[in-house]
Amino acid sequence: MNDKEVILISSKKFRKRSVIAFILFVIFLAGTVFAWKWIHKQPDMAGVPQPLRKVLNTNENIFSNFLTDKHLAETYPRSAAAKRVRVNGDIGLKSTLDTMAWKLKLVRSPGDTLLIGLADIKALPKTELVFNFKCIEGWSQITDWAGVRFSDFVKKYHLNQETHMNYAGLSTPDDKYYVGIDMASMMHPQTLLCYEMNGKPLPLNQGYPLRLIIPVKYGxxxxxxxGTIYFSNIRPPDYWYERGYDYYSGL
Amino acid sequence: MNFMNHTLVSVNAFWIRHMKKAEKKHPLAIRWLHWINFPILAVMVWSGLLIYWANDIYRMGWGDKTILRFFPDSFYKALNIPFRLAEGMSLHFVFMWIFAINGFIYVLFLIFSGEWRLIFPNSKSLKESLLVVLHDLHLRKSAPPQKKYNAAQRIAYTLVIFMGLGSVLTGISIYKPVQFRSLTSLFGGYEWARIEHFTLTLLFSLFFLVHILQVIFAGWNNFQSMVTGLFILPSEEEILIPSSVATQMDVNKNEPINEVQISENNSLNIDEIIPKKNNSVTDDPDKKINPDE
Known part of the structure; x- marks a missing residue:
């Protein structure tokens, strides 16, 4: 193994071997170009060529299998939290909001909608969470939030049946922004229906009166x-999924 | 040639055949894994750029002084990078599998074939690599003796394996920082893992650049050896094939004879081409060479 292995080979045989090797080599290189073009010619599935989308969905199956409630995002002391919290996106916030009239629409099943006021949500056990908020763009910021654990909310409103479904869907009151989230992530102990940031009610641009904080997902x-929370066995529509992002977007 | 006595009794005529001497340089598996990695790494770097653009905060400099911004707008514009984050992520998280699996098989192959001995640096490599670099820069006439790879190559190729491992691990740290939280903290947390992942990509690009230049300087024979596996050595060897054997091998149809192994001291192992038992001589007088002449 350590010594060079030297062979004798006739010119003819070497030429033959070279020709075969280079033909294979060129076929391989052409094949990679062809595969690349083929992928991009496939019909789009939510903004992504179908073969890529299928792998992304497989990634979800792989990684969601391993996510448990014991996988917790790292938490920090409140002093580590940013005072100026980054604002990134106002889709669904542009229409005027009648703050006095706002109620959360909880759709337990089609035709069975519960309206819940902010005071009722604030009356539930409060959980504080300082964690590193991660945007899909690549930046992150340690921020300070408080609200009710979604799992506590589920207990209070007896949503055991509903949470046996595969997904929860959430949307803004004007339905301009909407997300779909797998139930395991929704029931994760760090997932909050959040109404406070840095110890104060959420500012309007951070989603007053109620937003989702879900550390196992991108921002x-x-x-x-x-505006609305509902449950579904198939994937609820998701704003950024429709624009080519991963549906799961789990961390 | 000292094998004459060996066969003189039974053979009185030989064919002459000019044989190329070639070093069996790259095993088939290495060649495939290398060439698969080439387009995959390109896709990973390219899609990585599409992702990085969305939060391109890294720069070189101190305080407010920036010497080099990653990357200038002209660079993005020339490559049409802006606003393609979703596309970048979809490519990155698909081709990552091929990159990781290909690299994993490569490492397994190195270990189980013993090739790692030819690639991993040894105790002399650090000192020798300096001499190699000086030689490459034409500052020194001779280069230290080497086996398959010189000392600088050993260090570079070993580093690049660890860089690949680093890219996979820092990549996982950014991709799933909650699920692989301890891995992420091992790299200094989410933000640091991202910086390390980015830096490794720059190093990969640098390696790629130097690698391409070195391949160009090394010439065709070196390049083709990564495709054919054989590195042609300068000296040719004439071998004499006893006509009896040559007839059996049907030399008249100009069939190439089989590869002949040369033992360590570089002398021909005559046993491999001349069966001792064969005594029959059926010569074609037009093409034979009589050793007595």
């Missing part, structure tokens, strides 16, 4: 100004 899933 695109932390929907601001929740």
């Amino acid at each position: 695109i899933k932390h929907i601001k100004r929740i």
